[in-house]
Amino acid sequence: MAHIDLKQPILDKNDQLAAELRQRFADNHVFVVDLLASPGSGKTSTILATIDALRDEFNIAVIEGDIASSVDAERIKAQGTPAVQINTGGACHLESAMLKRAIDMLDLERLDLIIIENVGNLVCPTDFDLGENMKVMILSVPEGDDKPLKYPGVFQAAEAVILNKVDTLPVFNFDEEAFTSSVNQLNPQAPIFRIAATKEQGVHEWAEWLADKIRAVQ
């Protein structure tokens, strides 16, 4: 019997490819956001509202990750923004090899911001580096204020938390104080942006915060 020391990261291949992508993004001065959220939390609506707020200053493209279909990419394209659909074919998260294929279809030199809409899932995407500048997570009010307690990983991986559908607060039993306190415990440095993406409420503050990050890499 022989003992072999490996000390090898399990996600080695993914992480190496992610590092290559990160370098390409940096070389082209593109800021990349990986958006994580549940299905139905308003990822695509938030992206559309963000594009609206930032399109005068920045060239933006969107990468849509879904298990199947291209409905999200079609929604983005209908607004005049380039969008590439990745179908994961059942996989619960995006990996850097999938992202690379989509990135190769974009003209990085012309872009300032790429928004990646990850597969709707609060668990799996958090462990996979895609070479992004930051992960941002969206929670919507109807999902409930207890989600940070149930899915701590995604709240910790995120550099900012967006609370969407705040216009529905009066009709849901959502304890915003408890939510804020849980997020602060898990991820003390993350700002929380309260928005209602389809009502254009609160989007400005989030977009301005993001715009500062994009300007910083230009």
Added chain:
Amino acid sequence: MHELGIMTGVMDAVEKSAREAGATQVLEVTLSVGEMTEAIEDALQFAFEVLSEGSDLSKGAKLTINMIPPKSKCLECGAIYTHDRFHMLCPECGSFATQLLEGRELQIDSIEVDLPDKGTENTEESASLGASSDRA
């Protein structure tokens, strides 16, 4: 549930290293998994059972997982402390500015393999192969 995907990567790496060392059988695989990752110990064990059963080289191998508890450093007062998944704040000064030192590991530590019985020469060879794997 991405444990099967993670474990597929583990098995590929393990069997590649085992073959390079000239092993005939993988006996044990040891991993370090941080508690802050989304990888669940039971699901990893299950995925390992399924995948090792389907491989001649790894059939019957044992999986040992060292779960690594989260440890952070306070960037204000310098305190270093262990904590659970939910409480990152510095317990000494209550600061928000903390940095995670341990708890996000996903690593293959080592493997135990059977080598063909060719006497002492082979043992030395496997030791040097082990050292070369360290660089990978």
